[in-house]
Amino acid sequence: MIQRQETLVLSPYLELYNLVVPKNNMLRQINELVDFSFVYEELKENYCLYNGRNAIDPIRMFKYLLLKTIFQLSDEDIVERSKYDMSFKYFLGMAPEDPVVDSSSLTKFRKLRLKNLNLLDLLIQKTVEIALEKGIIQSQAIIVDSTHTKARYNQRSPREILQDRSRKLRKAVYKADESLKDQLPTKNTNDVLEDEIAYCQGLIGVIEAKGGICALPKIKEPLNLLKETITDDLEHLRISEDQDAMVGHKSANSSFFGYKTHIAMTEERMITAAVVTTGEKNDGKSKERYKIEARNSELKHRHGYDVASSSGLVGMELQGAIAIFTVNLKRILKLMK
Structure with a gap:
């Protein structure tokens, strides 16, 4: 209730x-x-x-x-x-x-x-309303461009993703206490996804049973990432790689696998609209690219928008909604000073 x-x-x-x-x-x-x-x-x-x-x-x-x-x-x-x-x-x-x-x-x-919500439009509209109320948006021009986000599982299989993240966790454990190497479970050697998941769950269980070592930040972060990958995306892992992601092009000689977010922005660098699509969609043409590139850089490097946090277009839209809401609020606070 x-x-x-x-x-x-x-x-x-x-x-x-x-x-x-x-x-x-x-x-x-x-x-x-x-x-x-x-x-x-x-x-x-x-x-x-x-x-x-x-x-x-x-x-x-x-x-x-x-x-x-x-x-x-x-x-x-x-x-x-x-x-x-x-x-x-x-x-x-x-x-x-x-x-x-x-x-x-x-x-x-x-x-x-959060299902069945157009959260992306809702949160952008909310920040635009605040910006207008504070008198921040004065310009009439709109800058349009897009930014790309790599799929969480890229073009690797779910089993390869789990292998990569469990490998990083083991490496962190070995650096902290090499004597634990012989106490970790034997690595899975077959191609069965369920067996890889079971191995990762066993690895997590053994490390957590060691108590104090889990409090070390260099172990805690890869441990939590592996746990979250299994628990939050278990159904996606069992389906296969990200089925919504598509191959797109950043330039004539550079491609990526994932999504594009098409952004409209004022000259004050407030994002006023955004649409998330699969990666193969065409870019918009920006006349003031340096302004929108700065906003794209903030989304990616400060708020994790360079890589999708989950599988699927719906998850990407949720990630975009929260990330754009964040950068717009930060921009409002900066312009109010």
Whole structure:
């Protein structure tokens, strides 16, 4: 059952936020800039309004996804950081002592609560409304171009992806403690995907059983990435490589396998429209390419838009919606200074 987010609960520790989350903190500024109540109206059709247990607040869940995009972290790492980062808890509308969600809830939220939504148009429209309200958009000209995103599984098989990620995890473990090499499970040597998945699950189990070593960042990050690949994309792994992705061309001599996002942008570098397509679609022609290239670079290098975070066109549209929402909000904050 959906419930509206309450104001911060009464807590003797709320004053901590005024001490440790300064007014120029980006997350505080976003909270003050955006009225996130629109999330309720857009998501209510995907919740039961009257029966069942109370669902985790949808605004909080949406903000978790926003944090994930801003800081380029896995579900598990974003939840872990929200346990101790006071700016995260403040942004999420939590009291300092409140418990965080289980990372598996984020997967369910993406798959069950965000389905059948035109989130890309919705979030762009929201940022454009804010920009107009703040008097930021003054120009009439629109710059049109596209940016490419490589498919998560590229043109390698799902088994090869799992092999690559388990290899990186083993390498990190060996560097930390070479004595563990003999304790890890024997690598899978056949071409059966289910056997490769089983091997990866066994590898994860052995490493997690070692306790303290999992806390090392150089092990924790590849470990969480491998876990998320298995749990979040298990059905995609069993289907095959990304079936929506297509071969496209960046130039006459350069190609890629994935998707294109066709972007319209004002001279103030606010993205006002975007369409996600498969990679073979033609590019738009930009007259002020340096401006849109700067925005494309930010999307890719700061917010993970160079590689798809999941399989399929629907997942790519969700990734684009959150990433563009993020860069537009950051641009508004910069132009307001």
